[in-house]
Amino acid sequence: MERYNFKEIENKWQKKWEKDKTFSSKIDKNKKKFYCLEMFPYPSGKIHMGHVRNYTIGDVLARFKTLQNYNVLHPMGWDSFGMPAENAARQNELSPKDWTEENISNMKTQLKQLGLSIDWDREISTCSSDYYKHQQEFFLELYDKGLVYRKENYVNWDPVDKTVLANEQVIDGKGWRSGAIVERRKLNQWFFKITKFSNELLNGLNELDGWPNKVKTMQKNWIGKSYGCEINFKIESTKEINEIKCYTTRPDTLFGMSFLALSVDHPIAKFYYSDPNFQKFKEECSKTGTTEESLAIAEKLGFKTELLAINPLDKSIKVPVYFANFVLMDYGLGAVFGCPAHDQRDLDFAKKYDLKITPVVKPINEDNFIIENKAYTEDGELFNSKFLNGLKVPSDSIPKTIDYLEKNNLGKKQTNFRLKDWGISRQRYWGCPIPIAYDKKNNPVKIPKDLLPIKLPEIKNFNTSGNPLDHMNDWKKIIIDGKEYTKETDTLDTFVDSSWYFLRFCSSDNSNYGFRYEDINYWMPVDQYIGGVEHAILHLLYSRFFMHALSEDNRKFNIKEPFKGLFTQGMVCHETYKDQNNNWLSPDEIINVNGKKFLLKDRTQEIKVGPSESMSKSKKNTIDPEKIINEYGADAVRLFILSDSPPEKDVQWSDEGMNSSFKFVQKLWILNQKILEEIKKDHPKNIKNDLEIIATQFIENVQNNVENFSYNKIIANFYEVYSAINKILNFKIDKNTWIKNYLNILITMSPVIPHFSSECIEKLDVNKSVNKIYWPKVNKDVLIKDKVNFVVQINGKTRGVLNLKTGINEKELINKINEDKKIKNHIKDKTIKKIIFIPDKLINMII
């Protein structure tokens, strides 16, 4: 038998698809559209297994939808701005542009080898001025809508990357890329007013039925809406301080208040700047790191002022006012009232400074209630609270207290969000220039649209500190209306680039504007977006914001949610290896002896095998897709990467698994040849429909599994159909039955193994009668069986399975059971007390 030459065949089909522009897409209003998008890659140089998995999942769906006669848009591009290019340039003295372009060209070749059904005519690259000029225009539009502003702000400063990080890019107090401990610095920064849409972004989640709940929950928590009220506290003071406002979610615990605490950045702090003790305290606070550990062990510290705050519910109660290290200026109002009995932080603080601890909430019907080392935050009823006593906590206590405060002008109902505005300035060269210039007095002005794009200058010398653009004096100059200005040298956060690229794909050829409205209104929203869960908050929330920002007040464009469906795939993992000196080793440096023992390739030492972890260069546990594709072929790789685990979970790379997928393609090829021989034999027409049942069941199963993203089960279906056909090969099935059903089987396989299927379909030689291939329509009637497996249970235990005609009734079934010695043996002569009978399925007899 001829072996399957994947190199030749895959190459043949990839060339054909490219030549025929098989995957190019254009608007066709007679067809339903399907926009299938995978998160575009950063062009690091080579594709990795994560890309293979991501793009294979997307490709299966795109090809499936195409077969179902959808008009499919399946584009690809490059998220090509960002720090690695700049770092590489610094190290190797080449331009980020050249480095990036070379990487793109390599990775494009590799992606093409996977046989993806991508419309490459729509390819975009965010570092091209053809792309970012539109982004600069959007920036100006958002500026005009009041969604861009500049303010001096404390920022997360990464001392290694010498740049500002968004809050989301700070993980455990460290820079997400450099891992350096982040410092607090005050800088002038540009912001997108994402908080304007806090409510919309939160409520919009409810409509996203096609998103995983996990991601929706994460975004919900990130936006962090809380319901409470603002309370005005009158202050007794020798200074010009009359009132301090606090935000609280628990106004009902007001009678338990024993102090008021302010952030050291609170406006009132200015009255204490001259006090050296305050300065010392403030410094102490800034030393407390932001890491998880340091916060956990951080002691509650306070600086006592002479101020007294008056309890608004009882003017005779006066409590001291502190500055405290645990109060944050950028949440709420930077001031809180302390209720030690019902807040752990307040309790810790009160114990340290010996403040009064008055419980005001107790469990219902409990009389001897005391607070020791743990604050009570559960439900209950109010006590020690004068006119509020007895109210049910929290259902009655909170609204009734707010009512009282509002009626007496002491406070007002207020919702609050954790979400903060998006700081978009980066002190970096390799990013989109911000279309802003400054006059001599450093006032910002917009750069007019006709001067766009503001292109990045070519830079070869990266031996300067900080942002290279700062040193480009010629570039910085710009003439607007005859006057000289200095350009902004900060560039945009690369998350801005990826916040609208899905719109650009719809109109990638449009040079006048970022997109055409008619294109957007046809293609958007993205029907299925596929990518890593690591973007659950940042990228997805920013993209949602961008849609709100662009569509606001825009009558031509009213799509608020960019991604109708979202699928987050798991990572590709591999065992890790270390030598005796604890150096990481890559899988090719290892040999496996007898399946258990691992040795270094030169057999000089034994290797320590570590747990399977997500593939990463630092742990050297990567497998190079290019090498694997060359060795096994794209179809086999696609088959394997889907086979072992459900796509939302992590998958283990296994050489044995890869090898068995490869062999399976070979086996399918052998089967294909055998089938062609059977067809050639031209058997007379046969009434048995075994093949049709197998094909129909297969198509039905695969279709369900594609639609549910159960891609691992699709591969199981492939193995099943293979062995089922093998069993009926010699059934003397006639030519037409073979062709009709085998063609359908091949079409059903084609989304996963497109090269193999195309080749086999061609060899079936049915092209003359079939112009275009569509997903087979199944006739489910074939699956209706005349016999069914009846489960016979006694006392809930399965004692036998009877293959019987469908539609049999209880009495007939019991007669059959009595004929079955084995089952009868379990009943013996006991009386049957009860029978549960489920037609065509099961009988349970209780004895």
Added chain:
RNA sequence: GCCCUCGUGGUGAAAUUGGUAGACACAAAGGACUUAAAAUCCUUGCCGCUUGCGGAGUGCCAGUUCGAGUCUGGCCGAGGGCACCA
């Protein structure tokens, strides 16, 4: 601390509305073919007794039910997200 998700063989995993637990695959052991190896194919899979059969069994403990991997409550464990958020 709060929120979310998940616990099924040696391993990755299947199991419509509660109805034959372990599909499909990997590994291992045994067998067939072969002078031999590779490749291929078959069998086994936890505990008993010779085949066959019987028993236990989906993290643990209860409950609902004729029947629970699936539903309810409690506990234990793993992973992820958020975090002095007032």
